[in-house]
Every structure is written in C-alpha cells, then in structure tokens.
Amino acid sequence: MTEHSTTRCGYVAIVGRPNVGKSTLMNHLIGFKVSAIANKPQTTRHNIRGILTEQDYQLVFVDTPGIHRTSKSLLNKTINMEAVAALEGVDAVVMIVEAMKWVDEDSLVLQRLAHVKCPVFLVANKVDRVEKKEKLLNWLPDVLAKYPFREIFPLSATKGTNTEQLKAALVKVMPQQDWIYAEDDVTDQSTRFICGELIREQLMVYLHQEMPYSTAVEIETFEEKPRLTEINAVIWVSRDNQKGIVIGNKGETLKRIGSSARIALEAFLERKVMLKLWVRVEENWENSPRHLQSLGISN
Numbered sequence: 001m002t003e004h005s006t007t008r009c010g011y012v013a014i015v016g017r018p019n020v021g022k023s024t025l026m027n028h029l030i031g032f033k034v035s036a037i038a039n040k041p042q043t044t045r046h047n048i049r050g051i052l053t054e055q056d057y058q059l060v061f062v063d064t065p066g067i068h069r070t071s072k073s074l075l076n077k078t079i080n081m082e083a084v085a086a087l088e089g090v091d092a093v094v095m096i097v098e099a100m101k102w103v104d105e106d107s108l109v110l111q112r113l114a115h116v117k118c119p120v121f122l123v124a125n126k127v128d129r130v131e132k133k134e135k136l137l138n139w140l141p142d143v144l145a146k147y148p149f150r151e152i153f154p155l156s157a158t159k160g161t162n163t164e165q166l167k168a169a170l171v172k173v174m175p176q177q178d179w180i181y182a183e184d185d186v187t188d189q190s191t192r193f194i195c196g197e198l199i200r201e202q203l204m205v206y207l208h209q210e211m212p213y214s215t216a217v218e219i220e221t222f223e224e225k226p227r228l229t230e231i232n233a234v235i236w237v238s239r240d241n242q243k244g245i246v247i248g249n250k251g252e253t254l255k256r257i258g259s260s261a262r263i264a265l266e267a268f269l270e271r272k273v274m275l276k277l278w279v280r281v282e283e284n285w286e287n288s289p290r291h292l293q294s295l296g297i298s299n
C-alpha cells in the first residue's frame with residue numbers, strides 16, 4: 001500500500017448459483033461485455049476479472065462460475081473449485097440470488113461463505129420480474145436472517161436499476177491503495193479468450209438440452225490482417241454423434257452459430273471478422289485433465 005494514497009481500490013468477488021445474473025451484473029458495472037451471458041446454467045467456466053476505473057477508485061470484479069450441486073464430471077468439479085477459490089484474498093463479496101426465489105443451491109453458496117472475513121453484500125437480482133413490489137419487502141427479512149450480510153440491494157442487472165448504489169457501497173469498503181490495473185484495462189483476459197467465449201455464447205443459444213455442456217471452444221489461430229481479423233476456432237464435442245448435432249442438417253446449425261458469432265466478434269473487435277469454425281471430437285473431454293488444461297479450465 002502506498003502511504004499517502006487517497007484512491008480506493010480492491011477486489012470484489014461476484015458469486016452465486018448458476019444463472020442468477022453474475023456475468024450480466026459484472027458486464028453492466030464495468031460497462032463492457034467481457035463475460036458470456038446465456039439463459040442456461042453454467043455459462044461461465046472461468047473466473048474472469050472485469051475492471052472499473054473512475055477518478056478516485058478502481059473496482060476489480062471477479063465474475064465466477066455458478067456454484068452448483070451436481071459435480072458429475074471433472075469439468076463440473078473444477079468450475080465449482082474455481083468459484084470457491086475466487087473468495088480468497090478479496091476485499092468484498094457480492095452474493096447474487098434471484099429476487100423472491102431462494103433455493104437449495106443458494107444455501108450451498110452460503111456454506112461456501114462461512115469462512116469469509118470481508119463484507120458480504122447480497123444482491124436480489126431480476127427485480128424487474130417481480131410484479132408486486134410489496135411482496136419483495138416481506139421476502140427480504142427472511143433472506144437477511146440467513147447470514148450477516150453487510151447490506152442488501154434489490155436490483156435489475158439488465159435494466160441497471162439500483163446498481164449505482166451497489167457500486168457506492170462497494171467503494172466505501174475498499175482499501176486505500178494505488179491502482180491494481182492500468183486505468184484503461186477492462187479485463188485480465190486476452191482478446192483471444194473473450195473471442196472464444198463469444199463463440200461459446202452462441203453455442204449456448206443454438207444447442208439444446210445437455211449439448212452446450214459437452215462443448216468447448218478453442219481459438220486455433222487469430223490473425224490481424226490489414227482489412228479484417230481472421231479467426232479459426234475449434235468446437236470440441238465429447239462424442240462422435242454430437243458432431244452431427246452441432247453441424248446440423250446440411251450444415252445449417254453451424255452456419256447459424258458462425259454468423260451470429262461473427263456479428264458478436266465484429267462488435268467486440270470493432271472491425272471485420274472472417275470466422276471459420278471446425279467441429280472436432282475429443283472423447284469425454286469433460287473428464288480429461290489434459291484437455292481441460294489445454295482449454296485453460298483446469299486450475
């Protein structure tokens with residue numbers, strides 16, 4: 001810590017069960033889309049830092065994978081461990097739940113917070129879906145009784161309601177120290193990694209049931225040409241018959257995934273993109289330590 005530093009700066013872990021809106025909230029708070037979002041659980045598989053720097057503070061958010069009960073595969077176990085590891089050494093924790101809905105997996109998240117020493121804030125997200133606001137007022141005391149939360153913020157990450165209040169409360173508990181990241185950094189992840197996540201986000205959209213969970217994306221080549229960026233990416237599946245599902249009838253599914261992903265990549269990179277997708281099989285990759293490591297998922 002610098003002795004005379006007047007800026008506040010620190011780490012904030014965002015935790016919760018799958019699909020409650022952790023990535024949506026982080027992207028909203030930092031004003032950039034660095035984390036993938038989908039209407040399916042277990043979208044996030046890595047801890048991803050998103051950085052917000054203002055004149056007198058820097059908040060380094062850590063978006064984590066959803067903590068969940070089913071730990072069938074090595075992949076599932078690894079992403080649960082990843083989320084819990086994010087609680088180490090942070091200055092504040094934001095636990096997210098869905099407003100009006102407390103389920104078993106939320107209690108599981110609370111168990112993981114048992115040894116946390118820093119302030120824990122509770123976010124009751126998706127309040128835009130709650131029709132009768134007075135019901136929310138009756139529900140909040142029940143939730144507050146479960147854990148000594150520092151404060152509770154009912155909010156909507158998609159609409160951005162009440163998020164400024166959350167930010168202000170977080171800044172207050174940050175230590176006084178100099179910046180951790182450069183002022184214009186928005187994430188600790190590489191451009192390549194985020195591009196892989198943007199492609200995977202489209203797999204979550206176009207593939208159904210269990211399929212998205214059996215896929216992973218690896219950026220094989222990433223070349224900045226004068227007029228465009230050329231990206232070759234591999235979609236890994238874990239069984240031979242899944243290859244056909246990803247490709248689809250006459251290649252239709254893969255074509256849709258590719259064109260939506262290209263639009264997202266062009267918006268992110270702010271230039272034209274030529275995207276080529278390849279589908280390859282690695283038998284049971286979700287249980288292969290070597291493969292998880294090569295995808296950067298193993299910790």
Ligand SMILES: Nc1nc2c(ncn2[C@@H]2O[C@H](COP(=O)(O)OP(=O)(O)OP(=O)(O)O)[C@@H](O)[C@H]2O)c(=O)[nH]1
Nearest residue numbers: 018019020021022023024038042043044066157158
């Ligand atoms: N109505 C509404 N939907 C929201 C809100 N915040 C997030 N969502 C939706 O909830 C779904 C899950 O959002 P994510 O941000 O991917 O959730 P997550 O907690 O990061 O999920 P995992 O990474 O799978 O653990 C998406 O469809 C979001 O659009 C909100 O405030 N209101």
Ligand SMILES: [Mg+2]
Nearest residue numbers: 022023043044
């Ligand atoms: Mg997420």
